[in-house]
Amino acid sequence: MKYAFVNGILLDGTKDMAPAAGKTVLVENGKIKDILDGSEAPAGYETVDLSGAYLLPGLIDLHVHIAIDGKPPKADKKPPNYKLLFQVLSKSRIVLSVVKRRSAEYARTELMSGVTTIRTVGGILDIDGKIRDEINAGKLVGPRILAANTGVSVPGGHFAGSIATEAATPEEARQHVRQIIRTNPDLIKLMITGGVMDSSEEGEPGVLRMSPEIVKAACEEAHTFGYKVAAHVESPEGVRVALENGVDTVEHGAKLDEEMIRLFKERGASPVCTISPALPYAEFELSESHALPVAKKNGKIVMDGIIECAKACIENDIPVGLGNDVGCPFILHYNYWRELCYFHKYVGVSNKDTLYTATLGNAKIAGIDSETGSIEKGKSADMIVVKGNPLEDLSVLRNVSAVMIKGRLIRDPQFRRMQEVDDLLDKYM
Numbered sequence: 475m476k477y478a479f480v481n482g483i484l485l486d487g488t489k490d491m492a493p494a495a496g497k498t499v500l501v502e503n504g505k506i507k508d509i510l511d512g513s514e515a516p517a518g519y520e521t522v523d524l525s526g527a528y529l530l531p532g533l534i535d536l537h538v539h540i541a542i543d544g545k546p547p548k549a550d551k552k553p554p555n556y557k558l559l560f561q562v563l564s565k566s567r568i569v570l571s572v573v574k575r576r577s578a579e580y581a582r583t584e585l586m587s588g589v590t591t592i593r594t595v596g597g598i599l600d601i602d603g604k605i606r607d608e609i610n611a612g613k614l615v616g617p618r619i620l621a622a623n624t625g626v627s628v629p630g631g632h633f634a635g636s637i638a639t640e641a642a643t644p645e646e647a648r649q650h651v652r653q654i655i656r657t658n659p660d661l662i663k664l665m666i667t668g669g670v671m672d673s674s675e676e677g678e679p680g681v682l683r684m685s686p687e688i689v690k691a692a693c694e695e696a697h698t699f700g701y702k703v704a705a706h707v708e709s710p711e712g713v714r715v716a717l718e719n720g721v722d723t724v725e726h727g728a729k730l731d732e733e734m735i736r737l738f739k740e741r742g743a744s745p746v747c748t749i750s751p752a753l754p755y756a757e758f759e760l761s762e763s764h765a766l767p768v769a770k771k772n773g774k775i776v777m778d779g780i781i782e783c784a785k786a787c788i789e790n791d792i793p794v795g796l797g798n799d800v801g802c803p804f805i806l807h808y809n810y811w812r813e814l815c816y817f818h819k820y821v822g823v824s825n826k827d828t829l830y831t832a833t834l835g836n837a838k839i840a841g842i843d844s845e846t847g848s849i850e851k852g853k854s855a856d857m858i859v860v861k862g863n864p865l866e867d868l869s870v871l872r873n874v875s876a877v878m879i880k881g882r883l884i885r886d887p888q889f890r891r892m893q894e895v896d897d898l899l900d901k902y903m
Contacts (some may be wrong), residue, residue, distance in 0.1 A: 477501040478515030479857075482524030484903035485865070487531035487833040487848035491826060493863065499529060501855040504881030508851055515828075519579040522883070527875060528863055530829070531848050532590025532617075532856040534836035535810045536746045537725055537797025539637065540577045540584070540605070541598045544568060544806040546754075546895060547764045552754035564599065574601050579617035580807045581605055583802075587808035588854040588874035591618040593661070593797070593840055594723060595704050596625040596637040600657035617879060618856070619838055622704065625663035626650050626692055631683040632665035632672060632706055644691035651695040658870040662696040664689060664705040664721065670737075670755050670772045671802075679772035680709025680779070686719050693720030702841070704746070708776050710734070713783070717741055719855035723795065723839065726752075727778065727783030736790045744839045747784040749816040751802035752777035752810070756901050784821045796832050804899065808889050811871035815903060818868055825865045829855060855881040869903070 479499040485491050499505040499520060515521040516632025564570065577597070584592055594602040616627060626647060627638035634640045639654075641647040645729035651662055667680040689705070696703050702722040707713050710728045717724070717737035727745040730738075737743070754763050763770070787794050798805055798813035810832075818828045837847025846854045857878045862870035879885045 475883065476507075477522050477881075478519035479522045479524060479529055480513045480515055482527055482529045482859070483863070484509070484701065484849065485528055485530040485829070486850065487832055488850075489834070490581060491830065493528070493865065495856040499849060499857075501593075501881050504855055506853050506855050509849070511638070522876075524859060527859050527861050528870075529845070529849070529857055529859055530864065531833040532858050532877065532879065533588050533810055533814075533832050533871070534591040534593075534840070534847060535584070535589050535747050535797050535800070535813075536593045536723070536795045536836050536840060537799050538584070538592040538594050539596055539729055539799070539801030540580045540592070540594055540602060540807070541573060541637070542801030543576075543580065544801050544804065545892070547802050561635070566646060570599070570601070573598055574604065576612050577601055578605050578608070578616065581609070581619065582614070583807040583889040584810075585615065585617040585877060585879060586874075586884070586889040587619055587810065587888055588860075588877060589810050590688050590858070590870060590877065590879050591620070591837070591840075591842070593620040593622075593704075595622050595661075595663045595797075596633060596665075596706075597621070598637060599624055599693070615882075618842075618846065618854075620660040620842070622661050622663040623654055623657045623659045625706075625856055626654070627664055627665035628684050628688060632667065632669050634665070638663070638665050641688060641692070644687045647688045647692040648695040648889045651692050655699055655701065659701070662692065662703045664692055664699050665702060666705045666716055666721075667708050667715050669706065669708055669770055670752065670776055673768070673772050676768050676771050677775065680707065680712050682709065682711050684715075686715050689715055689721065692718035708779065710779075717743055724783075725797070726780055726799075728776075729782045730786045735786060735792070738787060740791070742796050744793045745779055745783050745787055746797045746839075747821065748797050748799045748813070749777060749780055749820055750798040750800075750805050750813045752759035752780060753816065753902060754804040758898070762898060765859060781820045784817070788821070788823070793835060793839055795830060795836050804895055806892055806895060809889065809899070811868065811900060812869065812903070814868045825868055828868060829864055
C-alpha cells in the first residue's frame, strides 16, 4: 500500500526533534518515500488522517527475552529451576513448538504496543532467530528482531544451562560462540556476572562468574566473524572485566570509576540501561514482590548501580541505550513505555532525550540507524501514532493508536493486558 499521513504532528526521532505540524509523510514499498509541506495527499496514496495526533518512530527495545512472559511470582512458591525446565522441554519437539508459538505471540504483543524493533539477548536454542526469519518472510506479524539466540554462560553462572550454554574454559567458549553463529544470530550474548534472582547473599548480586580469559576468548571469536557482543553485567568488577576483554554493550551496568569510563570511550562501548527488572525488587513491599529480604536489598544495589552507570556515561558523552529486560518478573511484553518513564525519572534525562534514546539512539547502538530509528526519507516506515505529546508526558506511549512496521499499517492495535500487574506498577511510577 501507498499511504499519506496528514494532519498530524511529526516528531522525527532525531536529536533535535521538535513538534512539526503541517507535514505529509508518504510511505511506499515499506519505505518513507518523502516528507512534504502541506496536508494534502498526492494522487495514488491512501490518506491516513491523524486528526492532530503525534506521528513518531517506532520504539526500539535493546534488551528482550521473548520466550518468557514476565508474570509475577506467586507467594510462597520457589522460583522455577530453569536449567531443569530447559532440559525437559528441549527433548520434546511438541513442547518446543508450543514455546515457539508463545514466543511469536509475545513478539506480536511487542509490536502492538509500539515497539517496532527488539534485540533479543538470550533465548531458548535458536527459536528467536526462527521467529525473526518467519516475520521477515511475512509468515508472522511482529517487530524487526535482532536475535542473539542462546547466550554463553559458565557452570553455575547466570541462566547457565537454560537460555545460555555452559563454557568452562576459553576454548569451550570459542566453540560455543561458533556453534551459536551456525544458528545465524545477529549478535552474541554473554552472562559475565550473577544477578538478583540467582544471588543467595546480601551485597553480591553481580558477583563475577565468567573469568576474564573466557570473556576475552568469546569476544575475540565473535568479533572475528563480525558479531558484536552484549553482556549481562551487574557489578563494578564485571563492568571492568567486560570492557577490558572486548564487550560492546554492557547490559544493566554498575557504579563506574574513571578507568571504566576511559574504557567505555576507548572501546566505543555503551551501557544498556534496564531499570525495569530491578525496580520491583528494590521498591515493592515484600508482600507485593513475594521476594526474600536478601533479594530486596540486592535489587536496590543493582538498581542504584544501573542508574549511576547511566548518569556517569551521559555526563561523559558515552551513548546510553535503553532496554527493559522483558520476561523478568513483573516486566510484561507491552510495558516498554515504563522504562522510558523510569529513565526520565531516575536518571534525570529530558523527555526529548529519552525519546531519542529509545528510537534513533538505540538504532545507532544496534548498528541499524541507516535503516530505522527516525522518520527520514529513505528509511524503513517503522512508525507509531499516539494521541498526546510524549515530549510533555512520556506516559502517552502507554496507548498506541496505530503502528506501522516496514510499511504495514495496523490500526487500533490490540493485545491482552495483565491488569493486576499494571495496577501494582502504576503505584511506583
